[in-house]
Amino acid sequence: MFFRVMDKSRLPDLVAGLQTDFEVIGPVAKGEKFVFATLQDPDELRLDYDTTLLPPKKFFVPPTENLMEFETADNEVVSADVESSPRVLFGLHPCDINALMLMDNVFLGEYEDPYYKARRDSTLLVGVNCEPSPQCFCNSWGTDEVHWGFDIFLSDLGDRYFVSVRSVKGAELLDRFVETRDITDIDTADLQRVTAEFKASFPRHVETSQLPLLLDAKFDDAVWDELGERCLSCGACSMVCPTCYCFDVRDKLSADGKTGERTRVWDSCMFSEFAEVAHGHNFRASSSSRVKYRYYHKQWGYLSKFERVLCVGCGRCERACKADISPRVVIDALQKGATVR
């Protein structure tokens, strides 16, 4: 990794430069909220955003995606093209970059997913540091920092950015499009100060020690029934989550039934039919068993394979949930064993 310093006033140069070669996607305002969208104009970019409604996963696993086109007569695949185009995702927070790396474990591990891989390969990531919002608890998982998994990372030092460069491609683009200078001791000292202030500004810390043990030991705890009674099984928590990756596969036929496409669509283990098998047996028929499973998988199942929890503390689920269920609430309830909330 190497480091540079860039004057804040140069930011539009960098974005405009990138736009000559790439589709540049970044956080833009949508009413009072923010979303990741293709930038028409560098000025639309809002690096002062708190959190976007949907996470960047939608650019790697779209909500609905065509996997292949087929012909029914001979049950034949007509095309299974993997579509991707050069893009830059600009302004990702550390939690969202960490979340992508968790997705990589699933989609780029055993049985590499060619659709995900193509999009990942053709997308550059530019990160930016942030300020915690009331729902954030990335500090509790250690996902408030990120040291790899991006091409360029910008740390705001007030009038300038401390620029960390991870990839050759990132270095080349920085060199081409924007004026930067070498770092000095002052820049490094300022970065440390800014980081310390950031760490101190978190509204809360979630105590996560012994979590897998708690999840196993309290598998039959009444806490789950209380949570289940509240849960609406709406799946909003999974849809907005940057680390939820479950999907359904559906075939769609053309009007004449001769051709069609096989698509995958986002799915959620919070939906009632998610674990149903033949002859109507449902392994998770109750909403309490589904709430439990979601947390069990995120904070124990995934951990047992990849040594990380499948949550980055972005707080999106907490904002989205109408029933006030979130990792913070669930973990708290497990630890205190008391009535939820």
Added chain:
Amino acid sequence: MSTDAYKQLRANPYRPWPARITSITELTETEKLFEFRLIDEEVREAFEFDAGQFVEVSIFGVGEAPISISSAPSKQGFIELCVRRAGDVTSALHNKQCGDIVGLRGPFGRGFPFEEMKGHDVLLVAGGLGIAPLKSLINHIHDERHDFGRVTILLGAKNPSEILFRKQFDMWKHREDFDLIMTVDQPDDSWDGEVGLVTKLFDRLDVDATSTFGAICGPPVMYKYVIDEMRKKHMDADRIYVSFERRMKCGIGKCGHCGVGHQYACIDGPVFNYWEAMNLQEAI
């Protein structure tokens, strides 16, 4: 299929391999046995699997369903699937004719530890359709019989007409190298065999716990009771193997549908040993 197409197939685990149905045998009112041959020669020759593994059967326009391979790994060039008409995909398959083409992806999952079982006694217990994956193991053992000690097979079914592969097993009943016992819950006039649950048969079994591997497959309710019987015979938890059925969409550890406790049935199973399974929540 060209080598190019073969490469594309290899590179995309979601893309089914075209396979031709080469024979269909009606087993019962709801089950048929299908034999498939993968159309591409290169793929057909490269296709190897373990007993207990499954394939995703793909019928475009309808969908996919995971089905255990029931032919033996030692028999190459074709794949046999025993399929119950349960819903969309399985019904569409039941409506196909010999010569039709469907898609197959796989083989996926972890099967039975065949090599580890060698040199030991084996006790297999199947309930209903659970015989499908076990048949692959039984046939594989049959083909390498001299490598195994005593082989005991217990088969349970609701009634005589639901016993799958009845002809083959009726023939086997008299063999000395397999102890095969069939039992039904509801006998009819034609039945002169055992009556009752498969667990009942354990009373008369003489199991050498130091050297026996167990393999169980059947409806979800069966596992607990059969395992209890095996444990009563002092068999170790990690020598008892169970095969689980869960809803599956991808078969390759991505879609999340098949979660059992902290594992995925499609890549960590479907075959688990009981020691693993008893440490999985919601497994048994």
